[in-house]
Amino acid sequence: MFTTRPELTGTFGMVASTHWLASAAGMATLEAGGNAFDAAVAAGFTLQVVEPHLNGPGGEVPVLFARAEGTDAGRPVVLSAQGVAPAAASIEAFTDLGLPLVPGTGLLAATVPGAVGGWLTLLRDHGTMPLDAVLRFAIGYAEDGHPMVPRAAATVASVADHFRAHWPTSAATWLAGDGTPPAGGALFRNPALAATYRRLLEEARGPSREAQIDAALAAWYSGFVAEAVDAFCREPVMDDSGSEHAGFLTGQDMAAWTPRYEAPVTLDWRGWTLAKAGPWSQGPALLQALAVLDGLPASGPAGYPGGVAGADLVHASVEAVKLAMADREAWYGDAAGVPVDDLLSAGYADQRRALVGERADRELRPGSPGGRPPVLPRFVTEASSRGRPSAQTLAGVGEPTVDTRGTTRGDTCHVDVVDRWGNLVSATPSGGWLQSSPVIPSLGFALGTRAQMFWLEPGLPNSLAPGRRPRTTLTPSLALRGGVPTLAFGTPGGDQQEQWQLCFWLAHTVGGLDLQAAIDAPAWHTTSFPSSFYPREATPGEVVVESRLGDATIAELRRRGHEVTVSDAWSLGRLSAVSRDPDSGLLRAGANPRGMQGYAAGR
Incomplete structure (x- = not known):
C-alpha cells in the first residue's frame, strides 16, 4: 500500500x-x-x-x-x-x-x-x-x-x-x-x-x-x-x-x-491485550466494539482486499461501534457500579454481535449487561422521539469544529513515546x-x-456531581503482545477517537500494515449517536468516509442503508503510534500526514 x-x-x-x-x-x-x-x-x-x-x-x-x-x-x-x-x-x-x-x-x-x-x-x-x-x-x-x-x-x-x-x-x-x-x-x-x-x-x-x-x-x-x-x-x-x-x-x-493512578480495563484479542482507561472515559467502547467484531467473518484478513478495508469490514465495524456507543450513553461514567466486567464479557459480546445485520441500524440500542435494564438520559430519549437534530458533519483532521461563540465539538492532541529501555507512554x-x-x-x-x-439529570452514571469526573472522550491506548508492552497509539477527534483508533488497529493487526501504512489507510466513522459535546447532537445512520475507500465500497455502504458522507481523501484522524518489538528490541514509529502537522522522530 x-x-x-x-x-x-x-x-x-x-x-x-x-x-x-x-x-x-x-x-x-x-x-x-x-x-x-x-x-x-x-x-x-x-x-x-x-x-x-x-x-x-x-x-x-x-x-x-x-x-x-x-x-x-x-x-x-x-x-x-x-x-x-x-x-x-x-x-x-x-x-x-x-x-x-x-x-x-x-x-x-x-x-x-x-x-x-x-x-x-x-x-x-x-x-x-x-x-x-x-x-x-x-x-x-x-x-x-x-x-x-x-x-x-x-x-x-x-x-x-x-x-x-x-x-x-x-x-x-x-x-x-x-x-x-x-x-x-x-x-x-x-x-x-x-x-x-x-x-x-x-x-x-x-x-x-x-x-x-x-x-x-x-x-x-x-x-x-x-x-x-x-x-x-x-x-x-x-x-x-x-x-x-x-x-x-x-x-x-x-x-x-x-x-490518580488506576488499573486499566483490558481485552484479549487475537494474541494482543489492549489496555484502555476505565468507564470515566470512552475507552472501553473500543474494547466492546472489538469484542463484537471478533466473531464476525468480516474482521478477518479478507476484510482488507488490496490493503484497503472493504465494505463488509466497514459496515461491521460501524455497526459494532453503534452498539458500543449506545452502551457508553447508558452505562459509562465516573460512578460506582459501572458493570465493566459484564460489558466486556464473552457472553455479552455474543448477545450484541447477534444484533449486527446486513442493513445499517439507525436506533440507539443499549444492552442489558448482567440483566440490568439500561437507562438513557432523558435528553437523548426526548430528542429521539422528536427526531434528533442533525449535527454538522464532524469530518476533519481531529481538530475543532468551532462556531462563532467558541463552541467546540471534539479536539485535542496526542503524544506517544518509547525509549531504548522499553518504557512506553501514550497520552492524550x-x-x-x-x-x-x-x-x-x-x-x-x-x-x-x-x-x-455531564448530564444534568440525576441517577445516571454520567450525572453531574461535585467531585466527579466527566465522562471524557480522551482515550490513549497501550497494547501488549504475548504479555509484553509493545504498542502505544492514539488520536484526537472527540467522539471519533475510538473509531479512528479502530481503523488503525484493524489495519495493523488484521490488515498486516506497518504503523505508518495503518495510519495512512483510509478511515471512517459514524455520528449515529449523541455527541459528547454541547449541544449533544446526533445524525442517525450517518457514516463519514474518506473518498479513498473507493466508489465501489461507498456504493455498497449506501446499498446497505448507510447515509454516507464522503469526506476528502486525507481528512479523518490525526493518529500517531510507537512500538517496540519484544524479541529484537527494534523500535518503530509513525505519525499522521493529514493536516501536515504531525510527525514522528527517532533513531
Whole structure:
C-alpha cells in the first residue's frame, strides 16, 4: 500500500505526536539522556504552547504507560489527570440558572485543570530529569515565539468577533493591537504564559528533584495559579447559553484535587491485550466494539482486499461501534457500579454481535449487561422521539469544529513515546482551548469546559456531581503482545477517537500494515449517536468516509442503508503510534500526514 512517509525504525528512542515541535522537544529530551516519561512531559508542555486551540494548561490529560523496570514492570497503568467538578457545581445549581445542558463555553463548564498536575506527577514519579530541563522548550516557544499553525489561526479568526465583544482578555492575548487575528505561519508569542511557566520554576525549590516538583505542584494547585483562577471565576462572562455567568471553580477545589493512578480495563484479542482507561472515559467502547467484531467473518484478513478495508469490514465495524456507543450513553461514567466486567464479557459480546445485520441500524440500542435494564438520559430519549437534530458533519483532521461563540465539538492532541529501555507512554492532552473560555490575563491561558459532558439529570452514571469526573472522550491506548508492552497509539477527534483508533488497529493487526501504512489507510466513522459535546447532537445512520475507500465500497455502504458522507481523501484522524518489538528490541514509529502537522522522530 502507498504510504506518505516511511515507518521510522531504530533502537534508541521514538517520539510521535500531533505537532512536529512537540516531537522534536521529546526527541531532544531523549538525546539529553532522559527516558520516555521525561520526553512525554517535554512534549506535553510544548503542545500547550504550539497547539493552543487543542489543549492548554487549563485542560486535562489521561496517560497510559508501562515501565520497563521496577515492581510494576510490564504492567500497563493509567494516570488519570482528569479534573473533577467543583464542589458548588450541582444539578440543582444549573437548574436554578435555567440551563438544561452545561454550556460548552465560558466558566460554568470548568473542572479542576488537571493537565499540569498530571505532567508533573508523571515526571516526579517516573522521570529522571529536573523540571527546568523538560519545561525549557515550552518556555522558549511561548517567550520567543513559534509559527502559529494555520488551523490555530483559523480558530482564532472564527471567534475574533466574540473575543472583541465579550472576552477582552482573549482579544488582548490572541489578536493583534489593531484587533486582527494572527496569520497562519506567523511568529506568535504568549509572554504571560511564559511568565507563568517561569514562576513555576522559581517556586520549584527543594532538597531533591522530587521535592522541587512537589513545590511546583503546590504553587499550581494551592499557590499563585489557584489564587488567580479563583479570582477570575468570580466575575461573570458570556457563554454559549447566551448569558453571562460566573464560574463554580475555586482555589479550594484545586487544592483538594490530585491525579490518580488506576488499573486499566483490558481485552484479549487475537494474541494482543489492549489496555484502555476505565468507564470515566470512552475507552472501553473500543474494547466492546472489538469484542463484537471478533466473531464476525468480516474482521478477518479478507476484510482488507488490496490493503484497503472493504465494505463488509466497514459496515461491521460501524455497526459494532453503534452498539458500543449506545452502551457508553447508558452505562459509562465516573460512578460506582459501572458493570465493566459484564460489558466486556464473552457472553455479552455474543448477545450484541447477534444484533449486527446486513442493513445499517439507525436506533440507539443499549444492552442489558448482567440483566440490568439500561437507562438513557432523558435528553437523548426526548430528542429521539422528536427526531434528533442533525449535527454538522464532524469530518476533519481531529481538530475543532468551532462556531462563532467558541463552541467546540471534539479536539485535542496526542503524544506517544518509547525509549531504548522499553518504557512506553501514550497520552492524550486536551481542554483549556483558546476558544473555550476567556484567558486569565495574569496566567496567559484559559480554563477548560469538560463539564459540558455531564448530564444534568440525576441517577445516571454520567450525572453531574461535585467531585466527579466527566465522562471524557480522551482515550490513549497501550497494547501488549504475548504479555509484553509493545504498542502505544492514539488520536484526537472527540467522539471519533475510538473509531479512528479502530481503523488503525484493524489495519495493523488484521490488515498486516506497518504503523505508518495503518495510519495512512483510509478511515471512517459514524455520528449515529449523541455527541459528547454541547449541544449533544446526533445524525442517525450517518457514516463519514474518506473518498479513498473507493466508489465501489461507498456504493455498497449506501446499498446497505448507510447515509454516507464522503469526506476528502486525507481528512479523518490525526493518529500517531510507537512500538517496540519484544524479541529484537527494534523500535518503530509513525505519525499522521493529514493536516501536515504531525510527525514522528527517532533513531
